Amino acid sequence: MTDDPIRVLVVDDHPVFRDGLCALLEAFEDLTVVGRSGCGAAAAELAHALRPDVAVLDLGLPDVSGCEAAQRIRARAPRVGLIALTLADDDASVFAALRAGMRGYLLKDADAGRVAQAVRTVASGAAFFGPAVAERLSGFFAAAPGAAAFPELTAGERAVLDLMAAGLSNPEIARRLIVSPKTVRNRISCIFAKLRVPDRAHAIVRAREAGMGRLRSAR
Known part of the structure; x- marks a missing residue:
């Protein structure tokens, strides 16, 4: 700096x-x-x-x-x-x-x-x-599919999981959410721990069973 x-x-x-x-x-x-x-x-x-x-x-x-x-x-x-x-x-x-x-x-x-x-x-x-835009974004992600199914996840973690379920890669998720790749990796680690799944594939299966992975239509 x-x-x-x-x-x-x-x-x-x-x-x-x-x-x-x-x-x-x-x-x-x-x-x-x-x-x-x-x-x-x-x-x-x-x-x-x-x-x-x-x-x-x-x-x-x-x-x-x-x-x-x-x-x-x-x-x-x-x-x-x-x-x-x-x-x-x-x-x-x-x-x-x-x-x-x-x-x-x-x-x-x-x-x-x-x-x-x-x-x-x-x-x-x-x-x-x-403030108005932040509230709009928070409401969007809070209302996204899976919010009720995975209350243990934060809004940011749900957003990452939803995009994972939609088939996006980590770099694509980072660009979509305007966060660093490291933040995406950290959130994915938290998702694995909270959902008690061993890997990405199992997390995606859980997410799709909960109706997630539909944010593709917002791109």
Whole structure:
């Protein structure tokens, strides 16, 4: 960890909001805005050229969607952490952003401190979600098949087990849940211990018997 400020790219097509967000971020000594754009199509080129630590993107861009812009950034500058800052709080938008590789999701009514916290968190390699989005995700996984069958599992462990039952590999699960491969391995070890199964195959059988493995439809 260095003392250099976190470098941020801001992509939003509303000039007043974009300029205000840049000013907000610049007010924090540990954050600096290195680029800004109102065009999603230009975001990947800017990310490649400027090498920010984090890109903050609106989802409702006029040329290409924020999710498409995020995918292009990942292809051109895979080390850049991605945050959605948007008005959209519906399930489809949230999960589309996660599939596009976003590690943060905030609504535009978030206060300055929360936005700065999200940038710092995503820059560190972790994920950050606003309260409403975090509650939505928790509710989704808590309501997933198998929640009643395996009450001893945490929501995170159920999410991993569900994706295992859907046939995903560990790296695919890590990308889907936006966690590290080590976290996936740790959760799988906990699943084996709590379900008292010797290996992955037996865990998958138990999960499918409980109706799990259906999250493929959300991809």
